[in-house]
Amino acid sequence: MPSHEERLQALGIELPPPAVPKGVYRNVIVTGNIAATSGHLPSDESGNLIVGKVGVDLDLDAGFAAARSAGLAILTSLREELGTLDRVVRLVKVLGFVNCDPDFTMQPAVINGCSELFRDVFDQEEGVGIRSAVGVTSLPLGVPVELEAMVEITG
Amino acid sequence: MPSHEERLQALGIELPPPAVPKGVYRNVIVTGNIAATSGHLPSDESGNLIVGKVGVDLDLDAGFAAARSAGLAILTSLREELGTLDRVVRLVKVLGFVNCDPDFTMQPAVINGCSELFRDVFDQEEGVGIRSAVGVTSLPLGVPVELEAMVEITG
Amino acid sequence: MPSHEERLQALGIELPPPAVPKGVYRNVIVTGNIAATSGHLPSDESGNLIVGKVGVDLDLDAGFAAARSAGLAILTSLREELGTLDRVVRLVKVLGFVNCDPDFTMQPAVINGCSELFRDVFDQEEGVGIRSAVGVTSLPLGVPVELEAMVEITG
Numbered sequence: 001m002p003s004h005e006e007r008l009q010a011l012g013i014e015l016p017p018p019a020v021p022k023g024v025y026r027n028v029i030v031t032g033n034i035a036a037t038s039g040h041l042p043s044d045e046s047g048n049l050i051v052g053k054v055g056v057d058l059d060l061d062a063g064f065a066a067a068r069s070a071g072l073a074i075l076t077s078l079r080e081e082l083g084t085l086d087r088v089v090r091l092v093k094v095l096g097f098v099n100c101d102p103d104f105t106m107q108p109a110v111i112n113g114c115s116e117l118f119r120d121v122f123d124q125e126e127g128v129g130i131r132s133a134v135g136v137t138s139l140p141l142g143v144p145v146e147l148e149a150m151v152e153i154t155g
Numbered sequence: 156m157p158s159h160e161e162r163l164q165a166l167g168i169e170l171p172p173p174a175v176p177k178g179v180y181r182n183v184i185v186t187g188n189i190a191a192t193s194g195h196l197p198s199d200e201s202g203n204l205i206v207g208k209v210g211v212d213l214d215l216d217a218g219f220a221a222a223r224s225a226g227l228a229i230l231t232s233l234r235e236e237l238g239t240l241d242r243v244v245r246l247v248k249v250l251g252f253v254n255c256d257p258d259f260t261m262q263p264a265v266i267n268g269c270s271e272l273f274r275d276v277f278d279q280e281e282g283v284g285i286r287s288a289v290g291v292t293s294l295p296l297g298v299p300v301e302l303e304a305m306v307e308i309t310g
Numbered sequence: 311m312p313s314h315e316e317r318l319q320a321l322g323i324e325l326p327p328p329a330v331p332k333g334v335y336r337n338v339i340v341t342g343n344i345a346a347t348s349g350h351l352p353s354d355e356s357g358n359l360i361v362g363k364v365g366v367d368l369d370l371d372a373g374f375a376a377a378r379s380a381g382l383a384i385l386t387s388l389r390e391e392l393g394t395l396d397r398v399v400r401l402v403k404v405l406g407f408v409n410c411d412p413d414f415t416m417q418p419a420v421i422n423g424c425s426e427l428f429r430d431v432f433d434q435e436e437g438v439g440i441r442s443a444v445g446v447t448s449l450p451l452g453v454p455v456e457l458e459a460m461v462e463i464t465g
Contacts, residue, residue: 023418024425025441031344031402031462034186039442053412092186097444101412102208102256105297108178115179131180132194132303134252135293138445142415148442152186189341247339248346257363257411260452263333270334286335287349287458289407290448307341 001123004085008075008121015076016043016069022140028081034092035153037077039146041139042069051142055104058144067096067113070147074114075121082153089152090126091118097146099139107133114147156278159240163230163276170231171198171224177295182232189247190308192232194301196294197224206297210259213299222251222268225302229269230276237308244307245281246273252301254294262288269302311433314395318385318431325386326353326379332450337387344402345463347387349456351449352379361452365414368454377406377423380457384424385431392463399462400436401428407456409449417443424457 002010019027019040028037042050042065054063079085096111098104111133119127129150139146157165174182174195183192197205197220209218234240251266253259266288274282284305294301312320329337329350338347352360352375364373389395406421408414421443429437439460449456 023422023441023443024429024438025404026438027440029402029440032187032342036403036440038440039444092184093191094180095442097442100293102292102447104293105295107293107295112178119179128179128181130182130184130191130193130303131178132250132252132301133178133295134194134291134301136444137257137292137412137447138410138414138417140415140417140443146442146444148440187342247341249335255448257447259448260450262448262450267333274334283334283336285337285339285346285348285458286333287405287407287456288333288450289349289446289456292412292447 004088004121008085011120016072018076018080019073027077030081033153033155034150035078035081036150037074037148039148040070040073041143042066042145049141049143052144054098054100054110054144056101060106060109063110063144064113066144067111067147068117070145071114071117074147074149078151087153088122089154091122091129092150092152093129094131095148096133097136097139098133099144100135104135107135110145159243159276163240166275170234171227172202173231173235174228183236185236188308188310189305190233190236191305192229192303194303195225195228196298197221197300204296204298207299209253209255209265209299211256215261215264218265218299219268221299222266222302223272225300226269226272229302229304233306242308243277244309246277246284247305247307248284249286250303251288252291252294253288254299255290259290262290265300314398314431318395321430325389326382328386328390329383338391340391343463343465344460345388345391346460347384347458349458350380350383351453352376352455359451359453362454364408364410364420364454366411370416370419373420373454374423376454377421377457378427380455381424381427384457384459388461397463398432399464401432401439402460402462403439404441405458406443407446407449408443409454410445414445417445420455
């Protein structure tokens with residue numbers, strides 16, 4: 001079986017640079033055998049935050065891509081903290097907030113952008129965890145999605 | 156003292172069939188002595204999702220009933236994963252999202268629909284945990300509530 | 311090094327009276343070496359809930375002050391449960407909901423009101439944890455912010 005880092009490489013995924021916290025918090029905390037992350041925001045290839053509401057400024061595909069981008073930022077943060085993603089035993093949880101209008105109801109399809117990434121990197125069995133996806137009225141700096149994650153790690 | 160399963164039966168509660176995940180996630184994950192669930196959605200007696208906004212399409216009683224329904228779906232998921240609800244030591248947490256308009260402020264009364272169920276099934280001491288209840292702009296597939304839970308379990 | 315309680319005193323901070331749960335839940339639960347709290351609401355100096363939307367009824371400074379107030383209520387709850395804040399080893403997480411309009415995007419600056427308090431009380435290293443801050447359409451009883459926290463504790 002390939003390791004998580006090998007799988008990431010095989011998928012041709014290049015992780016973005018570390019996220020700079022937008023307030024008084026840190027990106028990751030390790031407690032016991034759990035590593036949990038702050039809410040992460042999506043960026044474009046130039047490193048600029050993606051902004052706009054899903055269903056208004058971004059269509060479903062762009063929302064999916066934004067969720068994937070936030071997922072990549074989470075992977076960067078985990079690698080920074082753990083040294084290597086190979087210390088991740090499995091995904092525990094994703095909590096995904098979608099910035100949208102009151103009539104948008106496809107939050108699961110948006111957050112799949114992150115969930116499919118984690119499944120591909122951590123594998124079908126260990127890469128699929130629990131999840132909640134909700135639609136919120138606004139997010140920091142106008143981003144379309146904010147995602148936090150929790151993983152089990154080796155000692 | 157009656158067990159959780161005995162109490163469920165004494166209350167005349169019949170649990171709904173297992174929920175089918177609406178995206179790339181699973182219903183429950185066990186890590187250490189904690190079982191945590193994904194966000195669960197409410198269904199009517201025919202198994203169809205309940206939809207609408209609380210305070211607009213559903214009154215407070217219907218919102219309360221929807222939260223109870225999501226709570227029942229959580230109990231089904233926990234029993235599926237654990238084999239029996241008797242492995243639940245106590246409720247740790249409920250996080251409840253209510254789909255509503257900006258002027259609706261009775262989220263606690265809505266989420267009580269789930270919290271009173273858990274109190275009745277797991278008993279006053281072990282069935283009352285921590286909780287947050289918030290009002291959100293929209294939820295997956297248009298449901299009025301989405302609830303996730305965390306419980307302590309025996310090994 | 312001063313203890314957390316000594317630092318609280320040196321900062322001249324007086325904690326508010328214990329919060330009364332607004333529904334079927336308790337303020338704090340301890341599981342293993344983690345103490346986690348329910349969503350806490352902000353109050354003014356007379357003990358009345360602060361109400362209104364940030365960016366509409368409350369400006370950024372008032373939102374910051376409300377988040378600090380909710381943070382003080384969390385400290386009260388933790389002290390009630392643990393006997394003393396000196397049992398807190400470090401902050402793990404804050405989850406902050408801001409009641410606001412769709413165009414308000416400064417949630418991080420609002421939630422800093424709580425995060426800066428925790429940093430001042432628990433110190434720079436142990437008082438800065440992970441965090442998510444989101445904007446929601448409405449909150450219980452019309453409050454501008456709701457915050458929950460998780461800390462590591464000694465046995």
